[in-house]
Amino acid sequence: MKPLISVEHLSWSYIGSSRRALDDLNFELMPGEVLGITGASGAGKTTLTLCMNSLIPNNFHGEYSGSVMISDRKVSESRVCDLAQYVGIVFQDPESQFMGMTVEEELVFTLENLGFSDEEITRRIAEAIETVGMADFMQRSPFSLSGGQKQKVAIASCLALEPAVLVLDEPTSELDPVGASEVFSVLQNLKKQKSVGIIVVSHATEDLALLCDRVMLMSEGKQICLRKIDEFFSDVALLDEYGVQIPQITEAFSMIPGIGKEDLPITLDEAVRKLRGA
Numbered sequence: 222m223k224p225l226i227s228v229e230h231l232s233w234s235y236i237g238s239s240r241r242a243l244d245d246l247n248f249e250l251m252p253g254e255v256l257g258i259t260g261a262s263g264a265g266k267t268t269l270t271l272c273m274n275s276l277i278p279n280n281f282h283g284e285y286s287g288s289v290m291i292s293d294r295k296v297s298e299s300r301v302c303d304l305a306q307y308v309g310i311v312f313q314d315p316e317s318q319f320m321g322m323t324v325e326e327e328l329v330f331t332l333e334n335l336g337f338s339d340e341e342i343t344r345r346i347a348e349a350i351e352t353v354g355m356a357d358f359m360q361r362s363p364f365s366l367s368g369g370q371k372q373k374v375a376i377a378s379c380l381a382l383e384p385a386v387l388v389l390d391e392p393t394s395e396l397d398p399v400g401a402s403e404v405f406s407v408l409q410n411l412k413k414q415k416s417v418g419i420i421v422v423s424h425a426t427e428d429l430a431l432l433c434d435r436v437m438l439m440s441e442g443k444q445i446c447l448r449k450i451d452e453f454f455s456d457v458a459l460l461d462e463y464g465v466q467i468p469q470i471t472e473a474f475s476m477i478p479g480i481g482k483e484d485l486p487i488t489l490d491e492a493v494r495k496l497r498g499a
Contacts, residue, residue: 226386368400
């Protein structure tokens with residue numbers, strides 16, 4: 222199976238900086254996979270997302286090396302507009318992406334500019350808005366919506382382009398628990414459909430534990446580890462060393478004498494099963 226994204230020896234330094242913001246990153250994203258990326262502030266996570274659609278190196282000044290390949294395209298040699306149908310980016314502040322006065326206009330805007338027919342536009346926006354559960358909000362201003370609803374509109378705008386990859390940079394960091402739950406519910410549904418590969422940058426490790434197949438830990442631009450979800454969160458000592466919040470149920474079980482690292486549950490359901498089997 223061919224990866225959707227292939228990152229090889231990716232490094233980037235912002236102009237005037239003595240330290241690499243990204244330092245020799247290597248990973249792949251497979252079809253239908255959800256990859257989480259976490260780490261302390263300043264780890265380089267947002268910088269990495271900017272490399273996914275060629276904003277880095279083409280819209281920033283600095284030193285770039287290595288490669289990011291998406292659907293056989295070398296990202297650094299592609300324009301942002303040309304990559305939009307291959308990779309969708311959802312940023313921390315969805316309002317920064319809004320162009321339309323209504324949700325419908327927001328979804329239509331890019332599709333019209335790319336020259337799709339009216340029939341194709343209608344089909345795409347209907348599917349995208351239904352996927353995020355916002356069909357009743359088409360005539361509302363996106364700026365009047367709640368934080369979670371705004372992020373769902375931003376996700377729908379990307380999905381309307383039918384990309385192979387969806388990248389989300391801290392999509393719930395500015396949301397209340399209800400809004401955050403709405404966004405991760407949408408991502409869970411997308412995962413079930415296996416229609417896109419997903420990269421989620423987040424500090425919300427409880428949600429990453431439920432959503433992701435693998436998680437990558439970054440620190441000061443470096444790739445510390447990339448592991449399957451159970452292996453990642455069971456290494457309590459490593460996560461504590463790098464200031465990563467451990468899922469509460471995992472942390473609780475790690476304090477029980479005699480429980481080995483390989484037996485630590487990640488979710489509440491896993492904990493219940495382990496307790497019943499004890």
